[in-house]
Amino acid sequence: MNIKTIKDYLFSLEQIPTLFYLFKWILICALIGSIVGSVSAFFLLSLEWATNWRETHLWIIALLPLGGFIIGLSYHLYGNSVVKGNNLLLEEFHTPKKVIPFRMAPLVLFGTIVTHLFGGSAGREGTAVQIGGAIADRFTKLLKLSNRDRRIVLIVGISAGFASVFGTPLAGGIFALEVLILGRIRLDAIIPSFMGAVFANYFCEVWNVSHTHYHISSVAEMNPVNLLWALLAGIIFGLVAMLFSKSTHFWSNLFKKHIKYPPLRPFVGGIVLAIAVYAIGTTKYIGLGIPTIVDSFNENLNSYDFLLKLLFTSFTLGAGFKGGEVTPLFYIGAALGNVLIWFIPLPMGLLAGMGFVAVFAGATNTPIACTVMGIELFGIEAGVFIALACSTAYLFSGHTGVYSSQIIGSPKNTSFLREKGLHLSDIKNKRQKK
Numbered sequence: 001m002n003i004k005t006i007k008d009y010l011f012s013l014e015q016i017p018t019l020f021y022l023f024k025w026i027l028i029c030a031l032i033g034s035i036v037g038s039v040s041a042f043f044l045l046s047l048e049w050a051t052n053w054r055e056t057h058l059w060i061i062a063l064l065p066l067g068g069f070i071i072g073l074s075y076h077l078y079g080n081s082v083v084k085g086n087n088l089l090l091e092e093f094h095t096p097k098k099v100i101p102f103r104m105a106p107l108v109l110f111g112t113i114v115t116h117l118f119g120g121s122a123g124r125e126g127t128a129v130q131i132g133g134a135i136a137d138r139f140t141k142l143l144k145l146s147n148r149d150r151r152i153v154l155i156v157g158i159s160a161g162f163a164s165v166f167g168t169p170l171a172g173g174i175f176a177l178e179v180l181i182l183g184r185i186r187l188d189a190i191i192p193s194f195m196g197a198v199f200a201n202y203f204c205e206v207w208n209v210s211h212t213h214y215h216i217s218s219v220a221e222m223n224p225v226n227l228l229w230a231l232l233a234g235i236i237f238g239l240v241a242m243l244f245s246k247s248t249h250f251w252s253n254l255f256k257k258h259i260k261y262p263p264l265r266p267f268v269g270g271i272v273l274a275i276a277v278y279a280i281g282t283t284k285y286i287g288l289g290i291p292t293i294v295d296s297f298n299e300n301l302n303s304y305d306f307l308l309k310l311l312f313t314s315f316t317l318g319a320g321f322k323g324g325e326v327t328p329l330f331y332i333g334a335a336l337g338n339v340l341i342w343f344i345p346l347p348m349g350l351l352a353g354m355g356f357v358a359v360f361a362g363a364t365n366t367p368i369a370c371t372v373m374g375i376e377l378f379g380i381e382a383g384v385f386i387a388l389a390c391s392t393a394y395l396f397s398g399h400t401g402v403y404s405s406q407i408i409g410s411p412k413n414t415s416f417l418r419e420k421g422l423h424l425s426d427i428k429n430k431r432q433k434k
Contacts (some may be wrong), residue, residue: 025192028139028153033160033199034118036132040164040200041207043109043131049122050117051287058283060118064274067118068266071111072320076262079107085125086320087405089133093154094179094407096147106133111322118270119277121312122323124165130322130409132200133162152189155180159193166326167204167211169333171373172197178366179403182424183410185368212290214356215296216378218347220385229344230354232387233337234392237355241337241362241397244310244329248402251318262320269319273312285312289331296334296352303342306335325402326360333359346385353378354389361390362397365406399424 054060075083080089082104096159112127136157140150155176163172173194177185220226255265277286284292285308292309295301313328337355341348353374361370367390374386395412404425 029195036160037200037203065270068270072263090405123327125326126324127163128161132157154197159197163197164200164204175369181409234389238393238396239357247314266320357388358393362393367394
């Protein structure tokens with residue numbers, strides 16, 4: 001065998017270009033992951049400072065309308081092109097038009113910190129994902145990437161933001177692949193998505209930023225009866241996830257319909273929220289609510305905690321304040337699971353853990369990512385119960401979700417919906433016309 005034959009043989013192998021592909025994305029993901037992970041670390045530290053400062057200076061909640069107006073005005077003046085947030089990332093993925101404006105990152109970072117500082121009820125995932133997407137898309141122009149590679153870069157940005165803010169690289173990698181199209185996973189970007197998540201999580205931890213740890217102390221025996229109870233819990237989690245999604249869209253549409261000047265929407269919403277906080281006499285239902293989430297695994301909570309958190313968060317986001325939905329969804333799910341102990345004979349911690357990820361799965365239509373997140377956070381022992389809860393919640397939340405720009409790749413229930421390629425918002429519009 002001569003040298004030419006060997007050369008021809010080597011270049012005929014599929015693994016050679018694959019190796020170059022791997023090196024290319026290792027470099028790109030390391031760059032994106034290092035930047036997004038570091039920004040996420042700053043973001044998490046800023047949120048911790050904002051939360052602690054608010055809790056020691058409760059008078060600032062009275063200025064929540066002012067904080068809302070500042071957020072609304074900043075987006076009205078400088079952020080019209082990025083006001084869609086996560087939905088803009090999904091839209092650019094499906095129908096690429098232009099590079100996502102970098103202003104998305106500082107605007108959503110500023111808006112989320114202000115929301116938490118003044119006492120709004122919001123999360124952090126949406127912020128981290130938008131920061132990740134805006135930073136990652138800078139490389140589209142810098143590296144002169146094709147449209148196909150640009151889609152992968154956006155996936156890397158989403159996975160990096162999600163993984164670094166929660167400390168769950170496996171779930172982050174899958175979330176970015178699963179959230180784009182309902183019922184489908186894009187395996188062509190699986191390596192970059194996981195690498196982006198791992199790099200971002202690593203660089204976030206390099207800055208000594210810690211993530212909250214949760215623990216399920218007892219897991220039920222895996223038998224047919226207990227598995228049926230898990231399915232029942234999943235149905236309830238899915239219905240509550242649907243309620244959250246519909247509530248958020250309801251408040252958003254209500255504010256847009258009755259208040260035409262955008263900066264006034266969070267201003268008016270801030271007045272209502274501030275009055276509500278002082279009326280109930282507790283800050284339990286604003287901010288991230290992590291202390292309540294931790295308590296839900298071991299202590300009896302009020303039966304209405306999950307419902308009030310749902311109301312506060314959907315109203316906050318619907319009014320135009322900034323932040324994510326996921327940590328409040330953790331709160332809602334864990335608090336709801338805590339209450340289900342009243343009639344579902346499964347351990348409290350297990351029900352709280354199942355609800356923690358299942359309500360999230362139903363609201364974002366990402367059951368696989370949420371199952372993996374549950375295993376990452378709580379251990380493989382509860383894996384089967386978590387998987388059943390997440391998949392059932394996904395099914396019973398219907399064709400709704402917090403991301404209206406999700407495209408339906410495979411309907412959840414073909415007896416109800418057979419069409420593909422619709423956005424979730426199209427389903428709502430079709431129902432309204434009937």
